[in-house]
Amino acid sequence: MRMVFVTPKVPLQASPDLLQQAIEAELRRIGEPLRWAVTGVDESANTAQVEAVVMIETT
Amino acid sequence: MKPHTKLHTTVLIIPTGIGAAIGGYAGDALPVARAIATVTDRLITHPNVLNGAQLYWPLPNAYYVEGYGLDQFAAGQWQLKPVHQNRIGLLLDAAIEDDLRWRHLQAADAARATLGLDLTDYVVTDAPLGVTLKQAASGATWGTIENPDSLLRGAERLIKEGGAGAIAVIARFPDDEDSVVLTNYRQGQGVDPLAGAEAVISHLVVRTFQIPCAHAPALMPLPLDPSISPRSAAEEIGYTFLPCVLAGLSRAPQFAMQGVSASEMITADQVDTVILPATAFGGSASMSFGQTQATIIAVADNQTKMEVSANALGIEAVQVRSYLEAIGVIAAQRAGVHYGALGSRIERLSGL
Numbered sequence: 001m002r003m004v005f006v007t008p009k010v011p012l013q014a015s016p017d018l019l020q021q022a023i024e025a026e027l028r029r030i031g032e033p034l035r036w037a038v039t040g041v042d043e044s045a046n047t048a049q050v051e052a053v054v055m056i057e058t059t
Numbered sequence: 060m061k062p063h064t065k066l067h068t069t070v071l072i073i074p075t076g077i078g079a080a081i082g083g084y085a086g087d088a089l090p091v092a093r094a095i096a097t098v099t100d101r102l103i104t105h106p107n108v109l110n111g112a113q114l115y116w117p118l119p120n121a122y123y124v125e126g127y128g129l130d131q132f133a134a135g136q137w138q139l140k141p142v143h144q145n146r147i148g149l150l151l152d153a154a155i156e157d158d159l160r161w162r163h164l165q166a167a168d169a170a171r172a173t174l175g176l177d178l179t180d181y182v183v184t185d186a187p188l189g190v191t192l193k194q195a196a197s198g199a200t201w202g203t204i205e206n207p208d209s210l211l212r213g214a215e216r217l218i219k220e221g222g223a224g225a226i227a228v229i230a231r232f233p234d235d236e237d238s239v240v241l242t243n244y245r246q247g248q249g250v251d252p253l254a255g256a257e258a259v260i261s262h263l264v265v266r267t268f269q270i271p272c273a274h275a276p277a278l279m280p281l282p283l284d285p286s287i288s289p290r291s292a293a294e295e296i297g298y299t300f301l302p303c304v305l306a307g308l309s310r311a312p313q314f315a316m317q318g319v320s321a322s323e324m325i326t327a328d329q330v331d332t333v334i335l336p337a338t339a340f341g342g343s344a345s346m347s348f349g350q351t352q353a354t355i356i357a358v359a360d361n362q363t364k365m366e367v368s369a370n371a372l373g374i375e376a377v378q379v380r381s382y383l384e385a386i387g388v389i390a391a392q393r394a395g396v397h398y399g400a401l402g403s404r405i406e407r408l409s410g411l
Binding site: 001002003004005007014015016017019020034035036037038039040041043048049051053055 | 074126127193195196197199201203204205207208258259262263266340341342343346347349350365366367371372373374
Protein backbone atom coordinates (compact mmCIF):
# COMPACT_ATOMS: atom_id res chain seq x y z
CA MET A 1 0.00 0.00 0.00
CA ARG A 2 1.05 3.62 -0.31
CA MET A 3 0.17 6.90 1.37
CA VAL A 4 -0.98 9.81 -0.76
CA PHE A 5 -1.63 13.42 0.26
CA VAL A 6 -4.72 14.93 -1.41
CA THR A 7 -6.57 18.26 -1.25
CA PRO A 8 -10.14 17.94 -2.52
CA LYS A 9 -12.79 20.63 -2.25
CA VAL A 10 -16.14 19.38 -0.94
CA PRO A 11 -19.46 21.26 -1.10
CA LEU A 12 -20.63 22.55 2.27
CA GLN A 13 -23.61 20.63 3.67
CA ALA A 14 -26.59 21.46 5.86
CA SER A 15 -25.08 19.87 8.96
CA PRO A 16 -21.72 18.69 10.31
CA ASP A 17 -22.64 15.00 9.97
CA LEU A 18 -23.62 15.42 6.33
CA LEU A 19 -20.36 17.26 5.71
CA GLN A 20 -18.41 14.45 7.39
CA GLN A 21 -20.16 11.91 5.20
CA ALA A 22 -19.52 13.96 2.07
CA ILE A 23 -15.83 14.33 2.90
CA GLU A 24 -15.36 10.63 3.59
CA ALA A 25 -17.25 9.68 0.44
CA GLU A 26 -15.03 11.98 -1.63
CA LEU A 27 -11.86 10.59 -0.05
CA ARG A 28 -13.04 6.99 -0.57
CA ARG A 29 -13.21 7.72 -4.30
CA ILE A 30 -9.42 8.10 -4.09
CA GLY A 31 -8.42 5.59 -1.37
CA GLU A 32 -9.00 4.67 2.26
CA PRO A 33 -9.05 7.82 4.45
CA LEU A 34 -6.36 7.82 7.14
CA ARG A 35 -6.36 11.40 8.39
CA TRP A 36 -8.27 14.44 7.16
CA ALA A 37 -9.31 17.91 8.17
CA VAL A 38 -11.21 20.84 6.77
CA THR A 39 -8.54 23.53 6.63
CA GLY A 40 -10.57 26.33 5.10
CA VAL A 41 -14.14 27.32 4.22
CA ASP A 42 -15.06 29.34 1.14
CA GLU A 43 -18.51 30.69 1.88
CA SER A 44 -18.89 32.42 -1.49
CA ALA A 45 -18.16 29.19 -3.34
CA ASN A 46 -19.93 27.13 -0.66
CA THR A 47 -17.03 24.70 -0.40
CA ALA A 48 -14.82 23.20 2.30
CA GLN A 49 -11.13 22.81 1.51
CA VAL A 50 -10.02 19.39 2.76
CA GLU A 51 -6.46 18.18 3.30
CA ALA A 52 -6.01 14.45 3.77
CA VAL A 53 -3.77 11.43 3.63
CA VAL A 54 -5.38 8.36 2.09
CA MET A 55 -4.11 4.80 1.69
CA ILE A 56 -4.08 3.29 -1.76
CA GLU A 57 -3.57 -0.44 -2.29
CA THR A 58 -0.78 -1.26 -4.68
CA THR A 59 -0.86 -4.38 -6.84
CA MET B 60 -25.23 7.36 51.87
CA LYS B 61 -23.20 7.93 48.75
CA PRO B 62 -24.73 10.68 46.54
CA HIS B 63 -25.71 9.73 43.02
CA THR B 64 -23.22 11.52 40.83
CA LYS B 65 -22.26 11.39 37.20
CA LEU B 66 -18.59 11.54 36.38
CA HIS B 67 -17.83 14.74 34.52
CA THR B 68 -15.89 14.06 31.31
CA THR B 69 -13.97 16.59 29.22
CA VAL B 70 -12.24 16.14 25.88
CA LEU B 71 -9.36 18.53 25.17
CA ILE B 72 -8.31 18.74 21.51
CA ILE B 73 -5.42 20.78 20.14
CA PRO B 74 -4.71 19.42 16.65
CA THR B 75 -1.07 18.88 15.85
CA GLY B 76 0.70 20.52 12.93
CA ILE B 77 -1.50 23.62 12.66
CA GLY B 78 0.68 26.12 14.46
CA ALA B 79 -1.48 26.34 17.59
CA ALA B 80 -0.16 29.20 19.73
CA ILE B 81 -0.73 26.99 22.79
CA GLY B 82 0.08 23.35 22.25
CA GLY B 83 1.82 23.66 18.91
CA TYR B 84 5.32 23.23 20.34
CA ALA B 85 6.97 20.95 22.87
CA GLY B 86 4.14 19.82 25.10
CA ASP B 87 3.33 23.42 25.91
CA ALA B 88 -0.37 22.63 26.39
CA LEU B 89 0.45 20.29 29.26
CA PRO B 90 -0.18 23.05 31.85
CA VAL B 91 -3.64 23.53 30.28
CA ALA B 92 -4.31 19.80 30.63
CA ARG B 93 -3.08 19.78 34.24
CA ALA B 94 -5.39 22.65 35.15
CA ILE B 95 -8.43 21.22 33.35
CA ALA B 96 -7.84 17.84 35.00
CA THR B 97 -8.60 19.44 38.37
CA VAL B 98 -12.09 20.64 37.39
CA THR B 99 -13.28 17.54 35.54
CA ASP B 100 -13.44 13.91 36.67
CA ARG B 101 -12.07 12.46 33.44
CA LEU B 102 -9.90 14.29 30.90
CA ILE B 103 -9.62 12.63 27.50
CA THR B 104 -6.91 14.12 25.32
CA HIS B 105 -4.31 13.10 22.80
CA PRO B 106 -0.51 12.71 22.63
CA ASN B 107 0.15 16.18 21.19
CA VAL B 108 -1.24 17.70 24.39
CA LEU B 109 0.50 15.44 26.90
CA ASN B 110 3.85 14.79 25.17
CA GLY B 111 6.73 17.04 26.22
CA ALA B 112 9.67 14.96 24.92
CA GLN B 113 11.69 14.35 28.08
CA LEU B 114 8.95 16.01 30.09
CA TYR B 115 5.49 14.72 30.98
CA TRP B 116 3.19 14.80 33.99
CA PRO B 117 1.28 11.75 35.23
CA LEU B 118 -2.38 12.74 35.57
CA PRO B 119 -4.40 9.94 37.23
CA ASN B 120 -7.65 11.10 35.58
CA ALA B 121 -6.24 11.76 32.09
CA TYR B 122 -6.70 9.35 29.20
CA TYR B 123 -4.01 9.37 26.50
CA VAL B 124 -5.90 8.65 23.27
CA GLU B 125 -4.21 8.75 19.87
CA GLY B 126 -5.90 10.94 17.25
CA TYR B 127 -7.35 8.21 15.04
CA GLY B 128 -8.72 6.47 18.12
CA LEU B 129 -10.14 9.78 19.33
CA ASP B 130 -11.90 10.26 15.97
CA GLN B 131 -13.48 6.78 16.24
CA PHE B 132 -14.42 7.36 19.88
CA ALA B 133 -16.06 10.70 19.00
CA ALA B 134 -18.03 9.06 16.21
CA GLY B 135 -19.39 6.48 18.64
CA GLN B 136 -17.62 3.64 16.86
CA TRP B 137 -15.09 2.85 19.61
CA GLN B 138 -15.20 2.91 23.38
CA LEU B 139 -12.33 3.50 25.80
CA LYS B 140 -11.40 0.82 28.32
CA PRO B 141 -9.19 2.06 31.18
CA VAL B 142 -6.20 -0.09 32.12
CA HIS B 143 -3.72 -0.38 34.97
CA GLN B 144 -0.76 -0.84 32.65
CA ASN B 145 -0.06 -1.64 29.00
CA ARG B 146 2.81 -3.77 27.74
CA ILE B 147 4.57 -1.50 25.24
CA GLY B 148 6.29 -2.72 22.10
CA LEU B 149 9.12 -0.55 20.76
CA LEU B 150 9.30 -0.33 16.95
CA LEU B 151 12.45 1.32 15.60
CA ASP B 152 12.94 2.51 12.04
CA ALA B 153 15.72 0.61 10.22
CA ALA B 154 16.98 4.01 9.04
CA ILE B 155 18.09 5.01 12.55
CA GLU B 156 21.85 5.09 12.94
CA ASP B 157 23.46 2.77 15.52
CA ASP B 158 24.31 5.42 18.12
CA LEU B 159 20.90 7.05 17.88
CA ARG B 160 19.22 3.66 18.20
CA TRP B 161 21.24 2.98 21.36
CA ARG B 162 20.10 6.32 22.82
CA HIS B 163 16.47 5.24 22.30
CA LEU B 164 17.04 1.80 23.78
CA GLN B 165 18.66 3.40 26.81
CA ALA B 166 15.70 5.76 27.20
CA ALA B 167 13.44 2.68 27.07
CA ASP B 168 15.55 0.82 29.64
CA ALA B 169 15.47 3.90 31.87
CA ALA B 170 11.68 3.87 31.68
CA ARG B 171 11.70 0.23 32.78
CA ALA B 172 14.12 0.64 35.68
CA THR B 173 13.18 4.11 36.92
CA LEU B 174 9.45 4.22 36.11
CA GLY B 175 8.57 0.53 36.28
CA LEU B 176 7.11 0.42 32.76
CA ASP B 177 6.57 -2.90 31.00
CA LEU B 178 8.20 -3.17 27.57
CA THR B 179 8.57 -6.10 25.19
CA ASP B 180 11.80 -6.85 23.34
CA TYR B 181 12.07 -4.37 20.49
CA VAL B 182 11.69 -4.77 16.73
CA VAL B 183 13.56 -2.96 13.96
CA THR B 184 11.53 -2.48 10.78
CA ASP B 185 12.53 -4.68 7.83
CA ALA B 186 12.99 -1.59 5.64
CA PRO B 187 13.56 2.14 6.22
CA LEU B 188 10.18 3.76 6.73
CA GLY B 189 11.08 6.68 4.44
CA VAL B 190 9.44 9.68 6.14
CA THR B 191 8.68 12.64 3.87
CA LEU B 192 7.47 16.02 5.12
CA LYS B 193 5.12 18.50 3.49
CA GLN B 194 3.57 21.85 4.31
CA ALA B 195 0.17 22.35 2.71
CA ALA B 196 -1.24 25.58 1.29
CA SER B 197 -3.20 26.10 4.51
CA GLY B 198 0.03 26.19 6.50
CA ALA B 199 -0.66 22.85 8.16
CA THR B 200 2.14 20.30 8.06
CA TRP B 201 1.55 16.84 6.69
CA GLY B 202 3.74 13.92 5.77
CA THR B 203 3.80 10.37 4.49
CA ILE B 204 5.99 7.30 4.76
CA GLU B 205 7.25 5.36 1.75
CA ASN B 206 7.02 1.92 3.37
CA PRO B 207 3.79 1.68 5.37
CA ASP B 208 3.77 -2.10 4.96
CA SER B 209 7.09 -2.32 6.80
CA LEU B 210 5.62 -0.29 9.66
CA LEU B 211 2.65 -2.64 9.93
CA ARG B 212 4.77 -5.81 9.71
CA GLY B 213 6.90 -4.57 12.59
CA ALA B 214 3.89 -3.67 14.70
CA GLU B 215 2.30 -7.05 14.02
CA ARG B 216 5.44 -8.85 15.25
CA LEU B 217 5.42 -6.84 18.46
CA ILE B 218 1.77 -7.73 19.05
CA LYS B 219 1.86 -11.41 18.09
CA GLU B 220 5.38 -12.38 19.18
CA GLY B 221 6.03 -9.81 21.91
CA GLY B 222 2.57 -9.63 23.43
CA ALA B 223 2.48 -5.86 23.09
CA GLY B 224 -0.76 -4.07 23.98
CA ALA B 225 0.53 -0.67 22.83
CA ILE B 226 3.10 0.37 20.21
CA ALA B 227 5.75 3.11 20.47
CA VAL B 228 7.08 3.91 17.00
CA ILE B 229 10.38 5.69 16.54
CA ALA B 230 10.87 6.80 12.94
CA ARG B 231 13.98 8.51 11.54
CA PHE B 232 13.00 12.01 10.48
CA PRO B 233 15.01 14.21 8.13
CA ASP B 234 17.60 16.44 9.81
CA ASP B 235 17.42 19.98 8.44
CA GLU B 236 18.92 22.16 11.12
CA ASP B 237 19.28 25.17 8.82
CA SER B 238 15.65 25.25 7.69
CA VAL B 239 13.62 28.39 8.28
CA VAL B 240 10.67 26.28 9.44
CA LEU B 241 12.75 24.59 12.14
CA THR B 242 14.31 27.87 13.24
CA ASN B 243 10.85 29.39 13.61
CA TYR B 244 9.63 26.36 15.54
CA ARG B 245 12.53 26.58 18.00
CA GLN B 246 11.57 30.23 18.51
CA GLY B 247 8.02 29.19 19.45
CA GLN B 248 6.58 30.43 16.17
CA GLY B 249 5.33 28.83 13.02
CA VAL B 250 4.22 25.24 12.63
CA ASP B 251 5.84 22.04 13.90
CA PRO B 252 7.38 20.65 10.69
CA LEU B 253 7.27 17.03 11.92
CA ALA B 254 3.75 16.89 13.31
CA GLY B 255 1.74 15.90 10.26
CA ALA B 256 3.98 12.94 9.42
CA GLU B 257 4.00 11.80 13.04
CA ALA B 258 0.21 11.76 13.10
CA VAL B 259 -0.20 9.56 10.03
CA ILE B 260 2.30 7.02 11.40
CA SER B 261 0.35 6.46 14.59
CA HIS B 262 -3.00 6.72 12.79
CA LEU B 263 -2.05 3.82 10.53
CA VAL B 264 -1.06 1.56 13.42
CA VAL B 265 -4.19 2.39 15.44
CA ARG B 266 -6.47 1.95 12.44
CA THR B 267 -4.95 -1.44 11.57
CA PHE B 268 -4.56 -2.98 15.02
CA GLN B 269 -7.00 -1.00 17.23
CA ILE B 270 -4.48 -0.63 20.05
CA PRO B 271 -2.82 2.49 21.51
CA CYS B 272 0.12 3.87 19.57
CA ALA B 273 2.25 6.99 19.73
CA HIS B 274 5.32 8.23 17.95
CA ALA B 275 8.65 9.79 18.86
CA PRO B 276 10.83 11.15 16.03
CA ALA B 277 14.50 10.13 15.91
CA LEU B 278 16.67 13.14 15.10
CA MET B 279 20.27 14.12 15.63
CA PRO B 280 20.72 16.60 18.51
CA LEU B 281 20.66 20.23 17.40
CA PRO B 282 23.41 22.77 18.17
CA LEU B 283 22.99 24.88 21.31
CA ASP B 284 20.92 28.00 20.70
CA PRO B 285 20.52 30.36 23.70
CA SER B 286 17.48 32.02 22.08
CA ILE B 287 15.22 28.92 22.14
CA SER B 288 11.63 29.71 23.12
CA PRO B 289 10.45 28.26 26.46
CA ARG B 290 7.58 26.66 24.50
CA SER B 291 10.06 24.59 22.47
CA ALA B 292 12.67 24.05 25.18
CA ALA B 293 11.48 20.59 26.27
CA GLU B 294 12.75 19.15 22.99
CA GLU B 295 16.27 20.50 23.53
CA ILE B 296 17.17 18.69 26.76
CA GLY B 297 17.81 15.12 25.73
CA TYR B 298 18.81 12.73 22.97
CA THR B 299 15.27 11.41 22.39
CA PHE B 300 11.60 12.40 22.54
CA LEU B 301 10.69 8.95 23.84
CA PRO B 302 10.07 9.24 27.63
CA CYS B 303 6.74 11.08 27.36
CA VAL B 304 5.50 8.58 24.76
CA LEU B 305 6.28 5.61 26.99
CA ALA B 306 4.73 7.29 30.02
CA GLY B 307 1.57 8.06 28.05
CA LEU B 308 1.23 4.65 26.42
CA SER B 309 1.77 2.81 29.69
CA ARG B 310 -1.71 3.84 30.86
CA ALA B 311 -3.44 4.66 27.58
CA PRO B 312 -6.94 3.15 27.49
CA GLN B 313 -7.50 0.20 25.22
CA PHE B 314 -10.13 0.43 22.49
CA ALA B 315 -13.30 -1.62 22.41
CA MET B 316 -15.77 -1.69 19.58
CA GLN B 317 -19.21 -0.15 19.87
CA GLY B 318 -21.63 -2.55 21.52
CA VAL B 319 -19.13 -4.31 23.77
CA SER B 320 -20.64 -4.04 27.21
CA ALA B 321 -18.64 -3.48 30.40
CA SER B 322 -19.16 -1.10 33.30
CA GLU B 323 -15.77 0.59 33.00
CA MET B 324 -16.17 1.58 29.34
CA ILE B 325 -16.12 5.27 28.44
CA THR B 326 -18.37 6.20 25.52
CA ALA B 327 -18.80 9.41 23.55
CA ASP B 328 -22.29 10.02 24.92
CA GLN B 329 -20.73 10.40 28.39
CA VAL B 330 -18.67 13.41 27.29
CA ASP B 331 -19.81 16.67 28.90
CA THR B 332 -17.46 19.25 27.41
CA VAL B 333 -15.16 19.43 24.40
CA ILE B 334 -12.57 22.21 24.11
CA LEU B 335 -10.96 23.27 20.84
CA PRO B 336 -9.06 26.25 19.44
CA ALA B 337 -11.65 28.61 17.93
CA THR B 338 -10.21 28.37 14.40
CA ALA B 339 -9.62 24.62 14.31
CA PHE B 340 -13.02 22.97 14.10
CA GLY B 341 -12.34 21.11 10.86
CA GLY B 342 -11.37 17.73 12.25
CA SER B 343 -13.46 14.59 12.31
CA ALA B 344 -13.69 14.48 16.12
CA SER B 345 -14.94 18.06 16.44
CA MET B 346 -17.62 17.44 13.81
CA SER B 347 -18.70 14.24 15.57
CA PHE B 348 -18.87 15.87 19.00
CA GLY B 349 -20.70 18.81 17.45
CA GLN B 350 -23.61 16.46 16.86
CA THR B 351 -23.80 15.26 20.49
CA GLN B 352 -25.18 16.87 23.66
CA ALA B 353 -21.68 17.87 24.79
CA THR B 354 -20.97 21.55 25.46
CA ILE B 355 -18.41 22.63 22.88
CA ILE B 356 -16.02 25.38 23.97
CA ALA B 357 -14.06 27.44 21.42
CA VAL B 358 -10.92 29.18 22.75
CA ALA B 359 -10.03 32.35 20.86
CA ASP B 360 -6.59 32.87 22.44
CA ASN B 361 -5.30 29.65 20.94
CA GLN B 362 -4.77 30.98 17.45
CA THR B 363 -3.83 28.56 14.69
CA LYS B 364 -3.05 28.66 10.97
CA MET B 365 -6.53 27.31 10.26
CA GLU B 366 -9.60 29.45 9.65
CA VAL B 367 -12.39 26.98 10.37
CA SER B 368 -14.74 28.23 13.05
CA ALA B 369 -17.54 26.32 14.71
CA ASN B 370 -20.05 28.66 13.11
CA ALA B 371 -18.72 28.01 9.60
CA LEU B 372 -19.54 24.32 10.03
CA GLY B 373 -22.86 24.78 11.79
CA ILE B 374 -21.53 23.68 15.20
CA GLU B 375 -22.89 25.45 18.26
CA ALA B 376 -20.06 26.47 20.61
CA VAL B 377 -19.51 28.57 23.70
CA GLN B 378 -16.99 31.23 22.72
CA VAL B 379 -14.37 32.02 25.37
CA ARG B 380 -11.26 34.10 25.18
CA SER B 381 -8.84 31.87 27.09
CA TYR B 382 -8.32 28.47 28.64
CA LEU B 383 -8.80 30.18 32.00
CA GLU B 384 -12.36 31.02 30.96
CA ALA B 385 -12.85 27.52 29.54
CA ILE B 386 -11.86 26.10 32.92
CA GLY B 387 -14.46 28.35 34.50
CA VAL B 388 -17.17 27.07 32.15
CA ILE B 389 -16.25 23.47 32.97
CA ALA B 390 -16.16 24.08 36.72
CA ALA B 391 -19.56 25.76 36.59
CA GLN B 392 -21.07 22.96 34.52
CA ARG B 393 -19.70 20.31 36.86
CA ALA B 394 -21.24 22.22 39.78
CA GLY B 395 -24.60 22.32 37.99
CA VAL B 396 -24.39 26.07 37.42
CA HIS B 397 -25.09 27.61 34.00
CA TYR B 398 -22.04 29.72 33.11
CA GLY B 399 -24.35 32.56 32.05
CA ALA B 400 -25.35 33.05 35.68
CA LEU B 401 -21.77 34.09 36.47
CA GLY B 402 -21.93 37.17 34.26
CA SER B 403 -23.09 40.64 35.23
CA ARG B 404 -26.06 40.64 32.85
CA ILE B 405 -28.87 38.07 32.85
CA GLU B 406 -31.70 38.56 30.34
CA ARG B 407 -35.31 37.81 31.29
CA LEU B 408 -36.88 34.66 29.96
CA SER B 409 -38.93 35.04 26.84
CA GLY B 410 -41.43 32.72 25.16
CA LEU B 411 -40.37 30.24 22.54
